[in-house]
Amino acid sequence: MFDSIQKKLSKAFKNLKGQGKLSEKNIKDAVREVKMSLLEADVNYKVVKDFVERVKEKALGKEVLESLTPDQEFIRIVRDELIELMGGNEKPKLNISKRPGYIMLVGLQGSGKTTHAAKLAKYFKKQGKSPLLVAADTYRPAAIDQLVQLGESIGVPVFTGDRKNAVNIVKEAMDYAEKLLHDIVILDTAGRLHIDEEMMNELVEIKKLVEPDEILMVVDAMIGQDAVNSAKEFNDRLELDGFIVTKLDGDARGGVIISIRQITNKPIKFVGVGEKVDDLELFYPDRYASRILGMGDVLSLIEKVETEIDKEKAEEAANKFLEGKFDLNDFLEQIQQIRKLGPLSKILEMIPGIPKEGIDFNKGEEELKKIEAIINSMTKEERRKPRIINYSRKQRIAKGSGTTLQDINKLLKSYEQMKKMMKQVKKMKNKKSLFGKMPFGF
Numbered sequence: 001m002f003d004s005i006q007k008k009l010s011k012a013f014k015n016l017k018g019q020g021k022l023s024e025k026n027i028k029d030a031v032r033e034v035k036m037s038l039l040e041a042d043v044n045y046k047v048v049k050d051f052v053e054r055v056k057e058k059a060l061g062k063e064v065l066e067s068l069t070p071d072q073e074f075i076r077i078v079r080d081e082l083i084e085l086m087g088g089n090e091k092p093k094l095n096i097s098k099r100p101g102y103i104m105l106v107g108l109q110g111s112g113k114t115t116h117a118a119k120l121a122k123y124f125k126k127q128g129k130s131p132l133l134v135a136a137d138t139y140r141p142a143a144i145d146q147l148v149q150l151g152e153s154i155g156v157p158v159f160t161g162d163r164k165n166a167v168n169i170v171k172e173a174m175d176y177a178e179k180l181l182h183d184i185v186i187l188d189t190a191g192r193l194h195i196d197e198e199m200m201n202e203l204v205e206i207k208k209l210v211e212p213d214e215i216l217m218v219v220d221a222m223i224g225q226d227a228v229n230s231a232k233e234f235n236d237r238l239e240l241d242g243f244i245v246t247k248l249d250g251d252a253r254g255g256v257i258i259s260i261r262q263i264t265n266k267p268i269k270f271v272g273v274g275e276k277v278d279d280l281e282l283f284y285p286d287r288y289a290s291r292i293l294g295m296g297d298v299l300s301l302i303e304k305v306e307t308e309i310d311k312e313k314a315e316e317a318a319n320k321f322l323e324g325k326f327d328l329n330d331f332l333e334q335i336q337q338i339r340k341l342g343p344l345s346k347i348l349e350m351i352p353g354i355p356k357e358g359i360d361f362n363k364g365e366e367e368l369k370k371i372e373a374i375i376n377s378m379t380k381e382e383r384r385k386p387r388i389i390n391y392s393r394k395q396r397i398a399k400g401s402g403t404t405l406q407d408i409n410k411l412l413k414s415y416e417q418m419k420k421m422m423k424q425v426k427k428m429k430n431k432k433s434l435f436g437k438m439p440f441g442f
């Protein structure tokens with residue numbers, strides 16, 4: 001995410017590092033680099049121009065010129081201005097006041113509406129709500145089937161009606177939702193390759209009928225400025241409540257996320273970071289500013305861990321480890337939990353200070369898959385007591401998992417090392433409880 005803008009900006013900052021004191025020229029050069037980085041990231045020209053003016057004005061102020069760590073002071077200014085540009089300290093919020101609440105998704109074809117309708121439904125389901133998905137995309141019939149399939153995969157009903165007339169489908173869906181006591185209704189509407197009058201009229205009609213609590217436009221980050229221009233047109237016609245910016249996991253350059261708020265004056269509420277139904281994040285301007293600047297995003301990582309990782313299982317595993325009873329079954333479960341967080345590259349980029357260069361994420365991913373396959377090919381007893389795995393068992397496991405004897409030896413060796421660590425931890429724990437029993441404590 002944002003690889004190229006991160007690299008360019010870090011070059012701008014590097015030139016200020018170790019300069020002792022800064023001159024006006026240093027700062028002007030750095031500002032120019034920032035400007036080029038933003039333009040190359042496809043940020044709207046006017047947005048860049050205003051942004052750069054504000055950064056220059058602040059950077060030429062006394063604080064930076066006299067600061068002992070001018071590069072950090074400069075980064076702070078860029079970060080603050082970036083946050084401001086993307087919505088300040090605003091928290092992402094959906095304003096649902098009716099019951100059922102209505103969320104209408106609009107956007108161009110292929111932007112990710114259908115996928116994000118399902119992601120939102122799952123998001124609400126996780127909160128204990130009872131969502132209903134409505135397939136009102138009659139322009140591309142396959143979109144209805146796509147939504148039905150996605151709905152099945154997350155256990156959320158999908159209303160399809162007569163599959164012919166979007167306004168009729170929505171009308172019937174409203175009755176249906178009230179009867180079945182759904183508390184949130186998500187409408188997937190039709191998109192076109194380009195904005196056209198027929199599509200807009202249909203959307204306006206649905207809007208009038210439903211009076212949605214939220215009209216969110218789904219915008220594809222990969223198409224850059226075109227996306228921002230169409231966002232402006234949609235907003236002019238429909239008075240949007242906000243945006244879901246999708247496909248930020250790809251090599252999106254960042255332009256959309258940085259400019260859309262400024263151009264439309266409407267907030268980004270969610271971002272899509274992958275094709276799976278869990279790949280949805282709330283949009284916090286400060287956290288995204290940190291990511292754009294390559295400073296990681298620990299808060300989002302913690303939230304991800306809290307929602308994806310089973311706390312009870314994690315505690316159970318930790319206890320087993322402390323008791324020295326952590327076996328390969330537990331090891332497998334831990335790997336599966338970690339994989340629920342998504343690809344390693346995505347996890348690591350949220351942690352500040354981890355350089356991306358030189359890390360082969362695919363190799364790490366492959367290694368995890370290999371370990372999973374090896375443990376899956378073991379019997380229950382072998383997983384519980386890996387020491388019984390002799391040569392012939394190793395041969396069988398290697399065959400079953402499509403790996404080599406070397407791979408198996410490597411895993412068993414890591415497990416032995418882990419066991420040693422468990423023993424040490426257990427010893428320390430016992431010592432601690434002994435000290436706890438001494439008369440004066442320790």
Ligand SMILES: Nc1nc2c(ncn2[C@@H]2O[C@H](COP(=O)(O)OP(=O)(O)OP(=O)(O)O)[C@@H](O)[C@H]2O)c(=O)[nH]1
Binds near residue numbers: 137
């Ligand atoms: N990498 C990535 N792909 C995404 C994301 N969101 C959607 N996609 C993919 O983008 C493609 C289009 O998504 P759809 O949900 O079908 O788009 P749509 O806007 O409903 O398209 P129409 O129904 O034709 O208007 C699909 O292949 C999705 O898997 C995302 O956040 N990241």
